[in-house]
Amino acid sequence: xxxxxxxxxxxxxxxxxxxxxxxxxxxxxxxxxxxxxxxxxxxxxxxxxxxxxxxxxxxxxxxxxxxxxxxxxxxxxxxxxxxxxxxxxxxxxxxxxxxxxxxxxxxxxxxxxxxxxxxxxxxxxxxxxxxxxxxxxxxxxxxxxxxxxxxxxxxxxxxxxxxxxxxxxxxxxxxxxxxxxxxxxxxxxxxxxxxxxxxxxxxxxxxxxxxxxxxxxxxxxxxxxxxxxxxxxxxxxxxxxxxxxxxxxxxxxxxxxxxxxxxxxxxxxxxxxxxxxxxxxxxxxxxxxxxxxxxxxxxxxxxxxxxxxxxxxxxxxxxxxxxxxxxxxxxxxxxxxxxxxxxxxxxxxxxxxxxxxxxxxxxxxxxxxxxxxxxxxxxxxxxxxxxxxxxxxxxxxxxxxxxxxxxxxxxxxxxxxxxxxxxxxxxxxxxxxxxxxxxxxxxxxxxxxxxxxxxxxxxxxxxxxxxxxxxxxxxxxxxxxxxxxxxxxxxxxxxxxxxxxxxxxxxxxxxxxxxxxxxxxxxxxxxxxxxxxxxxxxxxxxxxxxxxxxxx
Amino acid sequence: xxxxxxxxxxxxxxxxxxxxxxxxxxxxxxxxxxxxxxxxxxxxxxxxxxxxxxxxxxxxxxxxxxxxxxxxxxxxxxxxxxxxxxxxxxxxxxxxxxxxxxxxxxxxxxxxxxxxxxxxxxxxxxxxxxxxxxxxxxxxxxxxxxxxxxxxxxxxx
Ligand code: HEM
Ligand code: SF4
Numbered sequence: 283x284x285x286x287x288x289x290x291x292x293x294x295x296x297x298x299x300x301x302x303x304x305x306x307x308x309x310x311x312x313x314x315x316x317x318x319x320x321x322x323x324x325x326x327x328x329x330x331x332x333x334x335x336x337x338x339x340x341x342x343x344x345x346x347x348x349x350x351x352x353x354x355x356x357x358x359x360x361x362x363x364x365x366x367x368x369x370x371x372x373x374x375x376x377x378x379x380x381x382x383x384x385x386x387x388x389x390x391x392x393x394x395x396x397x398x399x400x401x402x403x404x405x406x407x408x409x410x411x412x413x414x415x416x417x418x419x420x421x422x423x424x425x426x427x428x429x430x431x432x433x434x435x436x437x438x439x440x441x442x443x444x445x446x447x448x449x450x451x452x453x454x455x456x457x458x459x460x461x462x463x464x465x466x467x468x469x470x471x472x473x474x475x476x477x478x479x480x481x482x483x484x485x486x487x488x489x490x491x492x493x494x495x496x497x498x499x500x501x502x503x504x505x506x507x508x509x510x511x512x513x514x515x516x517x518x519x520x521x522x523x524x525x526x527x528x529x530x531x532x533x534x535x536x537x538x539x540x541x542x543x544x545x546x547x548x549x550x551x552x553x554x555x556x557x558x559x560x561x562x563x564x565x566x567x568x569x570x571x572x573x574x575x576x577x578x579x580x581x582x583x584x585x586x587x588x589x590x591x592x593x594x595x596x597x598x599x600x601x602x603x604x605x606x607x608x609x610x611x612x613x614x615x616x617x618x619x620x621x622x623x624x625x626x627x628x629x630x631x632x633x634x635x636x637x638x639x640x641x642x643x644x645x646x647x648x649x650x651x652x653x654x655x656x657x658x659x660x661x662x663x664x665x666x667x668x669x670x671x672x673x674x675x676x677x678x679x680x681x682x683x684x685x686x687x688x689x690x691x692x693x694x695x696x697x698x699x700x701x702x703x704x705x706x707x708x709x710x711x712x713x714x715x716x717x718x719x720x721x722x723x724x725x726x727x728x729x730x731x732x733x734x735x736x737x738x739x740x741x742x743x744x745x746x747x748x749x750x751x752x753x754x755x756x757x758x759x760x761x762x763x764x765x766x767x768x769x770x771x772x773x774x775x776x777x778x779x780x781x782x783x784x785x786x787x788x789x790x791x792x793x794x795x796x797x798x799x800x801x802x803x804x805x806x807x808x809x810x811x812x813x814x815x816x817x818x819x820x821x822x823x824x825x826x827x828x829x830x831x832x833x834x
Numbered sequence: 835x836x837x838x839x840x841x842x843x844x845x846x847x848x849x850x851x852x853x854x855x856x857x858x859x860x861x862x863x864x865x866x867x868x869x870x871x872x873x874x875x876x877x878x879x880x881x882x883x884x885x886x887x888x889x890x891x892x893x894x895x896x897x898x899x900x901x902x903x904x905x906x907x908x909x910x911x912x913x914x915x916x917x918x919x920x921x922x923x924x925x926x927x928x929x930x931x932x933x934x935x936x937x938x939x940x941x942x943x944x945x946x947x948x949x950x951x952x953x954x955x956x957x958x959x960x961x962x963x964x965x966x967x968x969x970x971x972x973x974x975x976x977x978x979x980x981x982x983x984x985x986x987x988x989x990x991x
Contacts, residue, residue: 289987293975300972304942312962320912321942403912433977433987439949440921440980443914520918521890559926562979568988 283344283653284429284575286394293436294391297398301325302384309381324442326372326400327383331705336375336383337400338390342410342428342452343371343656347643350654352393354639360386365639367624367632369696369747370449371409371656372400376703398436403444405435405516410452411459412657415576416665418613422454422471422479426573427508430564431469434509441516445523446531448516449488461658461774463487463496464750466533467515472502479505485515485545486537489744493780494534497542499549506563507553513561514552518545579651579666584616588669601676603725604687609672618669620650622662622684623694627720629683630712631697632660641682649675658747659696661689691728692736692801693719696747700740700757701764707740709757709764714738714793721794731801732813735773750774752815753800754781755793766793768800770826771818782823785831796830803829838944838967839932839954846956848882848903863905863934866894884936887915891923898929906952908937917950924951924981941966945973951981 286294304321307313313321322328326337338353345353353373357365360382361375368374378386390396400407410428414420431450435441441448453460454471462468468484480502487496503511522540524530537545595602610619622642625631634642642662646654649671650664657663662684667675679685688694695718698704700711715738722728737751741758748754754769765787772781788796803826808817818826837846849860853868857875863882864872866889882903885891891904898904904923906916916935923929934954935947944955948970957966976983 287991289975289977289991293973293977296973296975312965317911317940317942403914436977437946437973438978439946440917441914442946443912443917443943445914517918521915525887525913555926560984562986565986565988568986571988 298387324402326397339407350643357636424452424454486534698746708759711740
């Protein structure tokens with residue numbers, strides 16, 4: 283994991299000091315709320331329904347156990363004892379007091395964390411494949427580039443007042459787990475025929491009220507040009523992105539209105555001009571320096587097979603289900619990747635308590651080189667667990683509540699905070715998620731359904747990624763009633779697609795029965811081994827609509 | 835009026851001229867429109883040009899030698915186009931005169947502005963200029979190259 287040097291450390295300390303002075307000026311009235319607002323937003327501080335909300339950056343989802351312990355401390359000292367993992371791999375605290383925020387930032391800085399650019403119209407905290415560096419299908423480890431980009435985008439002087447927020451995501455695997463096609467810029471690290479590293483760059487993806495799939499602006503930008511090419515894209519966007527209407531300010535609208543060819547031409551011109559004026563390529567020495575922080579931990583040489591694991595799998599049915607569902611193959615023999623499920627009935631998706639944070643930190647130390655990862659699906663990962671240890675770890679996870687064997691199933695749903703916390707929400711989403719996960723809690727049934735991505739947002743902003751759910755649920759408000767609209771057929775993967783709206787929404791009592799009908803229709807129609815999304819793509823919307831609205 | 839120039843608080847030598855009536859005495863900052871419509875009268879004067887967010891400096895590239903100063907207006911501090919303009923003026927067009935931020939200019943934007951090549955600031959009315967000038971000390975580390983720093987941090991580490 284990246285370790286701060288003197289410069290990195292100083293910058294977060296100076297940021298904490300700067301924000302402290304901004305808070306002081308706000309409290310004395312020297313700054314008006316509308317002036318303070320963009321400043322606090324660039325520091326991840328929202329004003330929500332009940333209180334302030336602080337969003338802490340977890341760059342590309344990587345945390346140490348030390349950092350996790352600090353998050354626990356913050357949850358218990360300044361909040362109500364919990365935090366909430368987000369689809370941008372960050373963590374949110376829902377109840378801090380404004381006066382406490384400077385102290386929180388100091389505490390975070392002491393463990394190399396911060397809330398820089400987790401919100402506001404700037405380049406946001408960067409997300410990445412949660413399995414980077416450990417998964418077998420990886421071509422290029424994207425973490426060093428994500429870290430280089432983190433530094434480059436931190437307090438970038440030219441791009442701190444963009445037309446709108448701006449999101450980057452990185453992957454370097456053959457399977458995209460970072461939804462790079464749904465970001466303002468998606469970076470897909472790969473190798474060309476000569477074995478050189480470069481990036482396929484997508485621009486103009488995003489969700490919100492106008493969901494769009496990113497378009498390819500370059501098939502291959504060599505690694506040395508990563509920053510300059512990004513600068514060129516950002517500069518074109520800064521100049522031409524619309525500022526007259528915040529709903530049309532995202533780069534997706536610019537690329538759409540300008541057309542990809544013209545946008546690309548301007549980016550290429552800007553890139554050429556940057557080179558001509560002496561823009562520096564990224565030094566290989568710097569890439570190597572940063573990459574050195576992400577070399578493999580001290581793996582032992584272990585055999586492919588673990589006799590104790592096999593024995594436990596044979597002896598313990600629950601363990602074997604968990605293993606099948608939540609554990610993934612590691613690139614290194616004798617190791618495994620473990621998903622910790624933050625999803626279960628009765629708990630808002632992505633929530634974890636201060637006590638649980640401590641437990642995870644301890645487990646990470648004991649079993650996974652002291653490292654924890656967050657995922658855009660609101661779960662956590664221990665990425666380097668010895669197969670021999672899996673059974674013990676499972677026992678410990680059971681004790682702290684993370685061993686629900688439901689990764690990839692309908693229970694593993696993504697859900698935003700909705701009306702319970704969010705000022706922008708049209709409808710509640712957490713209680714609906716709870717209704718759904720409680721209703722569909724028969725694991726045999728869920729396993730039979732197979733992979734199913736269910737995602738829910740409390741409003742059109744799409745924080746819960748409903749557009750890319752195989753089944754998406756969107757909370758809307760019709761004449762004072764909360765209704766839930768269903769979409770089908772979205773995907774955030776390699777086969778990116780935006781879900782289509784089925785028809786009129788359902789009220790709180792109707793949504794679960796509606797899901798039941800959709801699932802029953804799928805089971806009727808599916809061919810052998812066919813997953814939900816494949817069936818939907820084969821048969822289309824009509825049969826689902828017919829059963830769902832039959833009695834209307 | 836006092837402004838911040840080259841990181842010091844100084845009495846401003848320049849006069850904003852809005853194009854109404856006769857030319858005042860002194861060194862004038864004018865809009866692109868005034869510069870074009872009253873070109874004859876402005877001959878031989880020290881002139882500063884004020885650009886608006888939708889006026890890209892490349893449109894006046896060939897005329898830059900006429901100006902001692904380029905002012906870039908921020909009608910609202912949320913409109914960040916002026917940062918790119920300053921940087922292009924410095925790094926691409928080699929403009930060496932004063933680049934001045936005017937309009938909605940507050941302490942909290944000035945650190946970024948100076949990094950992009952601004953050297954003077956008309957701090958927004960009603961703001962404490964003595965407080966604003968401290969902004970340049972907010973950060974001692976710069977991650978990126980910019981108009982003020984051409985050596986990347988990794989070569990300075
Ligand atoms: C409760 C406070 C929150 C507020 C006020 C908020 C605000 C917003 C807004 C205004 C948008 C609209 C963006 C657009 O127009 O394109 C948005 C989108 C988004 N938010 Fe949130 N959000 C909140 C919580 C969350 C949470 C908890 C998550 C993660 C679970 C999240 C992740 C996202 C993501 C991924 C998008 C997607 C937009 C895109 O890709 O275009 N936000 N949010
Ligand atoms: S989708 Fe809407 S309701 Fe949900 S968190 Fe985002 S802004 Fe709030």
